[in-house]
Every structure is written in structure tokens, then in C-alpha cells.
Amino acid sequence: MRELVYYVAVxxxxxxxxxxxxxxxxxxxxxxxxxxxxxxxxxxPAHVLTAIGGTAPGxxxxxxxxxxxxxxxxxxxxxxxxxxxxxxxxxxxxRGDAPDGxxxxxxxxxxxxxxxxxxxxxxxxxxxxxxxxxxxPEIDRLILKRHPVAMGAGIPLFGNSSYQPHAFQRVDEQxxxxxxxxxxxxxx
Numbered sequence: 001m002r003e004l005v006y007y008v009a010v011x012x013x014x015x016x017x018x019x020x021x022x023x024x025x026x027x028x029x030x031x032x033x034x035x036x037x038x039x040x041x042x043x044x045p046a047h048v049l050t051a052i053g054g055t056a057p058g059x060x061x062x063x064x065x066x067x068x069x070x071x072x073x074x075x076x077x078x079x080x081x082x083x084x085x086x087x088x089x090x091x092x093x094x095r096g097d098a099p100d101g102x103x104x105x106x107x108x109x110x111x112x113x114x115x116x117x118x119x120x121x122x123x124x125x126x127x128x129x130x131x132x133x134x135x136x137p138e139i140d141r142l143i144l145k146r147h148p149v150a151m152g153a154g155i156p157l158f159g160n161s162s163y164q165p166h167a168f169q170r171v172d173e174q175x176x177x178x179x180x181x182x183x184x185x186x187x188x
Contacts, residue, residue: 003140004112005061006125006132007043008157010144015154016129021069026147030178036145043124045074046084056085063115065089065108065135066126086124089115091131112138133161141186142168148179 008016009026017023037044037054042061049056064083071090074082080099081088088101091108098104105111112135115123125132125139132139136158144157167188174182 002116002118002120003122004065004116004125004135004138005122005141005143006135006139007040007143008125008127008132008145010146010157011149011151011154012146013150013152014157015151016127016157017155018151019154021073021128021155026149030176030180032145032174032176032178032180032182035174035176035182040143042086042121043126045079045082047074047079047082049085058085058121060122061086061124062121063087063089064124064126065091065105065112065115065131067128067131068092068095070127070131083124083126091134108135109138128159129155129157130159130161132157133159136161136164136166139166139187141184144183144185146181146183 009023010016011026037052040060041049041054042056042058044054064086068090081101084101089103089105089111090098092104093106095104108131112123125135168185169188170183170185172184
């Protein structure tokens with residue numbers, strides 16, 4: 001069965017973005033970038049892959065689900081299919097018709113449950129924090145790119161989810177001289 005994988009950059013104090021939703025405090029340079037552009041290339045937006053001369057290998061993900069605020073970073077600049085190499089789902093309760101190739105869902109939990117029952121590669125949970133909090137019971141694997149930055153405030157890793165412990169077990173960890181550490185966890 002395919003898994004829902006929350007693959008995300010996070011600060012030392014558990015934030016995935018600044019309070020305004022920007023990602024500027026998180027590092028974009030360093031020796032960790034080679035792994036991000038090879039092993040995890042399926043999770044790179046199509047326009048970024050084109051700009052760096054890369055391609056998505058189609059070995060890790062074939063579907064992405066993200067919240068409206070994450071999607072809006074591309075949508076607001078005219079990119080309606082940021083992950084054109086994947087099946088795209090956007091969780092939103094307020095938007096009308098989706099652009100061609102994108103599916104809007106007002107029930108991301110049911111959507112993920114349906115997707116997990118289908119054949120295919122894993123499902124990439126792109127963000128944001130509130131969506132991750134809502135989908136926490138469905139998350140099978142966490143891949144956290146921990147950056148050596150304390151932000152003090154911002155968008156929490158699991159948004160404003162209610163208290164309900166979910167146990168995960170670390171299965172892999174890669175440390176880089178940049179200070180970034182990629183830690184992978186599976187549901188315990």
C-alpha cells in the first residue's frame with residue numbers, strides 16, 4: 001500500500017515557515033542540496049527542476065497534496081501546476097474551479113484514504129502545517145530536513161492540531177557539514 005509522506009524543511013524549534021509564510025530563514029545552499037536534487041527530486045516543483053536542468057525520476061512520489069497557502073506561492077505568480085510531473089491535489093474549502101490537472105478537495109482525509117487504497121508510488125504531503133495536523137493520523141512516514149536555525153515563531157510543523165500523541169520511529173538520518181540533518185521516521 002502506498003504511504004503518505006510528510007517531507008518538509010523544519011527549523012530547530014519546529015517551524016516550517018516564518019509567520020508570514022515565507023521560507024527565507026531556511027537554508028537553500030550547502031552540501032545537503034545534492035541529496036535534495038537527486039534522492040528527493042520528485043518533490044521539487046516542475047519549474048524549479050526546469051531551471052536547474054533536472055528531471056523528476058518518478059521513483060518516490062507520483063501524487064502531491066498541499067494546502068491552499070502552500071499552493072498559493074506558485075498560483076499567485078501564474079504557476080497553476082507547480083508539480084506538473086505529479087497528480088496534484090489542493091486542500092481548500094473556499095476555492096471554486098480548479099485549474100486543469102489540479103483537483104481541489106474539501107475533505108483531505110477522505111481524499112488521502114482513497115489515494116492510499118490505489119496502486120502507485122507514495123503521496124507527497126507538501127504542506128502546510130495545518131493540513132499536516134489534520135492529516136497526522138494518516139501520515140505513514142516523516143522526512144524532516146532540519147535546518148540549524150531557531151526561528152522563534154512561525155508556522156508549526158503540525159499547525160494548530162489538537163493534542164493527540166502519534167509515535168514514530170527514526171529509521172534513517174543523514175548529517176551534512178551545512179548543519180542540515182535529514183531524519184526519516186516511520187509510524188511506530
